[in-house]
Amino acid sequence: AQRVTQPEKLLSVFKGAPVELKCNYSYSGSPELFWYVQYSRQRLQLLLRHISRESIKGFTADLNKGETSFHLKKPFAQEEDSAMYYCALSPYTGNQFYFGTGTSLTVIP
Protein backbone atom coordinates (compact mmCIF):
# COMPACT_ATOMS: atom_id res chain seq x y z
CA ALA A 1 0.00 0.00 0.00
CA GLN A 2 1.28 3.44 -0.88
CA ARG A 3 2.22 5.13 2.36
CA VAL A 4 3.36 8.47 0.98
CA THR A 5 1.62 10.30 -1.83
CA GLN A 6 2.88 13.33 -3.65
CA PRO A 7 0.09 14.19 -6.06
CA GLU A 8 2.08 16.63 -8.19
CA LYS A 9 4.74 15.17 -10.40
CA LEU A 10 5.72 18.56 -11.82
CA LEU A 11 5.29 22.01 -10.34
CA SER A 12 6.31 25.33 -11.87
CA VAL A 13 6.16 28.68 -10.12
CA PHE A 14 7.57 32.10 -10.85
CA LYS A 15 10.43 33.50 -8.82
CA GLY A 16 9.09 35.33 -5.79
CA ALA A 17 5.79 33.47 -5.81
CA PRO A 18 4.72 31.22 -2.94
CA VAL A 19 5.24 27.51 -3.41
CA GLU A 20 3.60 24.52 -1.76
CA LEU A 21 4.57 20.93 -2.44
CA LYS A 22 1.93 18.54 -1.27
CA CYS A 23 2.49 15.35 0.66
CA ASN A 24 -0.12 13.03 2.16
CA TYR A 25 0.59 9.88 4.07
CA SER A 26 -1.19 6.86 5.40
CA TYR A 27 0.19 5.17 8.46
CA SER A 28 -1.30 4.05 11.74
CA GLY A 29 0.66 5.13 14.75
CA SER A 30 3.08 8.01 14.99
CA PRO A 31 5.34 8.32 11.99
CA GLU A 32 8.16 10.72 11.45
CA LEU A 33 7.92 12.81 8.32
CA PHE A 34 10.78 14.20 6.27
CA TRP A 35 11.44 16.18 3.13
CA TYR A 36 14.45 15.20 1.02
CA VAL A 37 15.74 17.23 -1.90
CA GLN A 38 17.88 16.38 -4.89
CA TYR A 39 19.39 19.33 -6.72
CA SER A 40 20.69 18.89 -10.23
CA ARG A 41 23.81 16.72 -10.26
CA GLN A 42 23.86 16.43 -6.49
CA ARG A 43 22.97 13.61 -4.18
CA LEU A 44 19.75 13.27 -2.32
CA GLN A 45 19.90 15.08 1.01
CA LEU A 46 17.66 15.79 3.94
CA LEU A 47 15.90 19.15 3.76
CA LEU A 48 13.91 19.08 6.96
CA ARG A 49 12.04 16.83 9.36
CA HIS A 50 8.86 17.59 11.20
CA ILE A 51 10.20 16.76 14.63
CA SER A 52 12.70 19.61 14.45
CA ARG A 53 10.11 22.24 13.58
CA GLU A 54 12.80 24.02 11.66
CA SER A 55 12.93 26.29 8.66
CA ILE A 56 15.60 25.38 6.15
CA LYS A 57 16.35 27.64 3.18
CA GLY A 58 13.05 29.37 3.89
CA PHE A 59 11.06 26.14 3.68
CA THR A 60 8.71 24.96 6.40
CA ALA A 61 6.46 21.95 6.71
CA ASP A 62 3.70 21.39 9.22
CA LEU A 63 2.46 17.97 10.15
CA ASN A 64 -1.33 17.93 10.06
CA LYS A 65 -2.42 14.68 11.67
CA GLY A 66 -6.08 15.32 10.97
CA GLU A 67 -5.49 15.62 7.25
CA THR A 68 -2.48 13.27 7.33
CA SER A 69 -0.49 15.82 5.39
CA PHE A 70 3.00 17.23 5.53
CA HIS A 71 3.05 19.91 2.86
CA LEU A 72 6.27 21.81 2.16
CA LYS A 73 5.93 25.57 1.85
CA LYS A 74 8.01 28.59 1.04
CA PRO A 75 6.59 32.11 0.80
CA PHE A 76 8.94 33.37 -1.93
CA ALA A 77 10.45 30.85 -4.34
CA GLN A 78 14.00 31.31 -5.58
CA GLU A 79 15.59 29.95 -8.75
CA GLU A 80 17.99 27.83 -6.70
CA ASP A 81 14.98 26.00 -5.23
CA SER A 82 14.51 24.18 -8.53
CA ALA A 83 15.03 20.51 -7.67
CA MET A 84 13.36 17.17 -7.08
CA TYR A 85 11.63 16.98 -3.71
CA TYR A 86 10.74 13.74 -1.94
CA CYS A 87 8.46 13.40 1.02
CA ALA A 88 9.38 10.46 3.25
CA LEU A 89 7.92 8.65 6.21
CA SER A 90 9.58 6.55 8.85
CA PRO A 91 7.91 4.70 11.71
CA TYR A 92 9.05 6.15 15.00
CA THR A 93 10.46 2.78 15.88
CA GLY A 94 11.76 0.78 12.99
CA ASN A 95 14.15 1.02 10.18
CA GLN A 96 12.20 1.68 7.04
CA PHE A 97 11.91 4.84 5.09
CA TYR A 98 9.03 5.13 2.68
CA PHE A 99 9.37 7.70 -0.05
CA GLY A 100 6.81 9.41 -2.21
CA THR A 101 7.27 9.51 -5.96
CA GLY A 102 8.75 12.98 -5.86
CA THR A 103 7.78 16.41 -7.17
CA SER A 104 9.98 18.21 -9.65
CA LEU A 105 9.93 21.91 -8.84
CA THR A 106 10.92 24.46 -11.44
CA VAL A 107 11.20 28.11 -10.45
CA ILE A 108 10.85 30.33 -13.49
CA PRO A 109 13.01 33.48 -13.48
Add this chain to the structure above:
Amino acid sequence: DTAVSQTPKYLVTQMGNDKSIKCEQNLGHDTMYWYKQDSKKFLKIMFSYNNKELIINETVPNRFSPKSPDKAHLNLHINSLELGDSAVYFCASSRHRAAGVNEKLFFGSGTQLSVL
Protein backbone atom coordinates in the same frame (compact mmCIF):
# COMPACT_ATOMS: atom_id res chain seq x y z
CA ASP B 1 35.49 13.61 1.99
CA THR B 2 32.67 11.64 0.48
CA ALA B 3 30.49 10.15 3.19
CA VAL B 4 28.68 7.51 1.17
CA SER B 5 30.34 6.50 -2.05
CA GLN B 6 29.12 4.04 -4.62
CA THR B 7 30.78 2.74 -7.75
CA PRO B 8 30.39 2.70 -10.61
CA LYS B 9 28.44 5.86 -11.33
CA TYR B 10 27.24 4.51 -14.65
CA LEU B 11 26.86 0.89 -15.67
CA VAL B 12 25.79 -0.19 -19.14
CA THR B 13 25.51 -3.89 -19.76
CA GLN B 14 23.76 -6.57 -21.79
CA MET B 15 20.81 -8.63 -20.71
CA GLY B 16 21.81 -11.81 -18.96
CA ASN B 17 25.05 -10.48 -17.54
CA ASP B 18 25.98 -10.45 -13.86
CA LYS B 19 27.11 -7.17 -12.35
CA SER B 20 27.93 -5.66 -8.97
CA ILE B 21 27.57 -2.21 -7.47
CA LYS B 22 29.74 -1.32 -4.51
CA CYS B 23 28.94 1.00 -1.64
CA GLU B 24 31.10 2.25 1.18
CA GLN B 25 30.41 4.68 3.99
CA ASN B 26 33.02 6.35 6.18
CA LEU B 27 30.59 7.74 8.72
CA GLY B 28 30.83 4.90 11.19
CA HIS B 29 27.13 4.18 10.70
CA ASP B 30 25.60 0.89 11.73
CA THR B 31 22.92 0.64 9.06
CA MET B 32 23.12 0.66 5.30
CA TYR B 33 20.46 0.47 2.59
CA TRP B 34 19.89 -0.05 -1.07
CA TYR B 35 17.15 1.91 -2.81
CA LYS B 36 15.96 1.66 -6.37
CA GLN B 37 14.72 4.73 -8.23
CA ASP B 38 12.77 3.71 -11.29
CA SER B 39 12.01 5.66 -14.43
CA LYS B 40 9.14 7.40 -12.66
CA LYS B 41 11.53 8.67 -9.96
CA PHE B 42 9.92 6.48 -7.35
CA LEU B 43 12.34 5.53 -4.59
CA LYS B 44 11.78 2.12 -3.09
CA ILE B 45 13.78 0.35 -0.44
CA MET B 46 15.29 -2.97 -1.46
CA PHE B 47 17.51 -4.08 1.41
CA SER B 48 18.82 -2.90 4.71
CA TYR B 49 21.72 -4.23 6.77
CA ASN B 50 22.55 -3.47 10.34
CA ASN B 51 26.06 -4.43 11.43
CA LYS B 52 26.34 -6.94 8.57
CA GLU B 53 22.98 -8.47 9.41
CA LEU B 54 20.12 -8.37 6.89
CA ILE B 55 17.13 -6.66 8.50
CA ILE B 56 14.99 -5.55 5.58
CA ASN B 57 14.44 -7.61 2.47
CA GLU B 58 11.59 -6.18 0.47
CA THR B 59 9.98 -8.04 -2.39
CA VAL B 60 12.96 -8.14 -4.68
CA PRO B 61 13.82 -10.90 -7.16
CA ASN B 62 16.39 -13.28 -5.76
CA ARG B 63 18.64 -12.35 -8.66
CA PHE B 64 19.55 -9.43 -6.40
CA SER B 65 21.90 -10.43 -3.61
CA PRO B 66 23.31 -7.92 -1.16
CA LYS B 67 26.59 -8.64 0.58
CA SER B 68 27.98 -6.84 3.59
CA PRO B 69 31.57 -7.88 4.35
CA ASP B 70 31.69 -5.33 7.17
CA LYS B 71 29.43 -2.60 8.43
CA ALA B 72 31.08 0.02 6.27
CA HIS B 73 30.33 -1.81 3.03
CA LEU B 74 27.14 -3.01 1.37
CA ASN B 75 27.51 -4.33 -2.14
CA LEU B 76 24.72 -5.27 -4.49
CA HIS B 77 25.19 -8.16 -6.88
CA ILE B 78 22.70 -8.71 -9.66
CA ASN B 79 22.54 -11.95 -11.63
CA SER B 80 21.02 -12.46 -15.06
CA LEU B 81 20.22 -8.80 -15.64
CA GLU B 82 16.90 -7.97 -17.25
CA LEU B 83 15.68 -4.89 -19.10
CA GLY B 84 13.44 -3.98 -16.17
CA ASP B 85 16.44 -3.71 -13.89
CA SER B 86 17.39 -0.45 -15.61
CA ALA B 87 17.15 2.22 -12.93
CA VAL B 88 19.19 4.38 -10.63
CA TYR B 89 20.30 2.54 -7.49
CA PHE B 90 21.04 4.54 -4.39
CA CYS B 91 23.04 3.39 -1.43
CA ALA B 92 22.35 5.07 1.91
CA SER B 93 23.34 4.80 5.53
CA SER B 94 22.02 5.87 8.90
CA ARG B 95 23.70 5.97 12.26
CA HIS B 96 21.51 3.46 14.01
CA ARG B 97 18.93 0.89 13.20
CA ALA B 98 15.94 2.53 14.79
CA ALA B 99 14.59 5.53 12.97
CA GLY B 100 13.83 8.35 15.30
CA VAL B 101 14.45 11.96 16.06
CA ASN B 102 18.19 11.74 15.53
CA GLU B 103 18.18 9.63 12.43
CA LYS B 104 18.52 10.69 8.88
CA LEU B 105 19.67 8.99 5.75
CA PHE B 106 22.90 9.85 4.02
CA PHE B 107 22.73 8.96 0.37
CA GLY B 108 25.31 8.07 -2.19
CA SER B 109 25.17 9.81 -5.55
CA GLY B 110 23.54 6.87 -7.28
CA THR B 111 24.49 4.31 -9.91
CA GLN B 112 22.64 4.55 -13.19
CA LEU B 113 22.22 1.03 -14.53
CA SER B 114 21.21 0.59 -18.16
CA VAL B 115 20.46 -2.91 -19.37
CA LEU B 116 20.44 -3.25 -23.15
